[in-house]
Amino acid sequence: MRSGLKVVAVAVLIVFAGCTGVNPLGGGDSASEPNDTAGTNTPESEGETDDLEISNETSPPGMAINNSVENVSALLASHHAELRSLESYRLIVDREQRNRRIFADISVDNRDEEYEGEEGGSRLYYTDGAVYTQTDDETVTDREVEFQRIHRGGTELIGILEGVNLTVENRTTIDDTPVVRYRVTGFDRTMLTNIQDLTGYVRIAPDGLVSEISLDVTGSSGETLKQHYAILGVNDTTVETPDWFEENQENRDTTQPQLTASFDFVEDGVTITHQGGESVSSLQVRYTAGGESVVETWDSERDITVGASYTTERAPDPGTEVRVIWSEGDQSAVLAEETAPE
Known part of the structure; x- marks a missing residue:
């Protein structure tokens, strides 16, 4: 998947x-x-x-x-x-x-x-x-x-x-x-x-x-x-399958959750809300602020269910991607993403 x-x-x-x-x-x-x-x-x-x-x-x-x-x-x-x-x-x-x-x-x-x-x-x-x-x-x-x-x-x-x-x-x-x-x-x-x-x-x-x-x-x-x-290298370039890709394909399965989310961009951050789909225990939110890559953890005392929301600590740079990422063991997936407005 x-x-x-x-x-x-x-x-x-x-x-x-x-x-x-x-x-x-x-x-x-x-x-x-x-x-x-x-x-x-x-x-x-x-x-x-x-x-x-x-x-x-x-x-x-x-x-x-x-x-x-x-x-x-x-x-x-x-x-x-x-x-x-x-x-x-x-x-x-x-x-x-x-x-x-x-x-x-x-x-x-x-x-x-x-x-x-x-x-x-x-x-x-x-x-x-x-x-x-x-x-x-x-x-x-x-x-x-x-x-x-x-x-x-x-x-x-x-x-x-x-x-x-x-x-x-x-x-x-x-x-x-x-x-x-x-x-x-x-x-x-x-x-x-x-x-x-x-x-x-x-x-x-x-x-x-x-x-x-x-x-x-x-x-x-x-x-x-x-x-x-x-x-x-016109007509003289080769593409090799990288080792990291083969290892990932061997380890991955189709158990990743599915969810939809909304993104509300405000002056000092973005609020992400779980709008539908499965519940998850923890997520990462990745974005760029001030030209630097930022990773924050969206945790809650209970599972993250429909209606739960998270607000980032900083405002994403205009035109960059905000991603909600799920991971478990060797698996990871981007469950939702949105581009910060210019």
């Missing part, structure tokens, strides 16, 4: 630009420090060519011959279509925010519709129509998710290119595919408000596959944050 869990966020958010990132994998709240610094997971290139003429015929979809992105929707559509057409690839998202860094490294196999990797300190595995997540405390939860959503992971960063001036720099070959490298030479301040400076480069194939975006974004405060997105 599958429980409700949204996978940790893989979306790219340009914090200074006022854009919002919607997690295509399902939403999540934790952050992690990657082993590498932002931008170090860069596609290997070869065959550099300084002089490259771009025509309307060779310009990627959505891009004008003057190298500007005139239709970001067309570029996004072609990028997503190319990702779906690949046999496999590796997705890297590494973005800095003011007080944390979000990192994801996920291997994707389109043939078997599987993916596996890590994000925000959690481990992910997708198979048979569901994504399974193991957190640092080795809790494993799962949720039914459409496989195709993985291709949108992190691509919100492409949206910023509509307001960016690009200049063709050279041509590289990545995974045996010719790719044009564009250098950022300026940006439209009327479109990208709150940005003081923006530098970096973008690699795009003629068919519209965006293989890499590497940007340094400086806000009005003068702080510079790195934003990195890359597609590696």
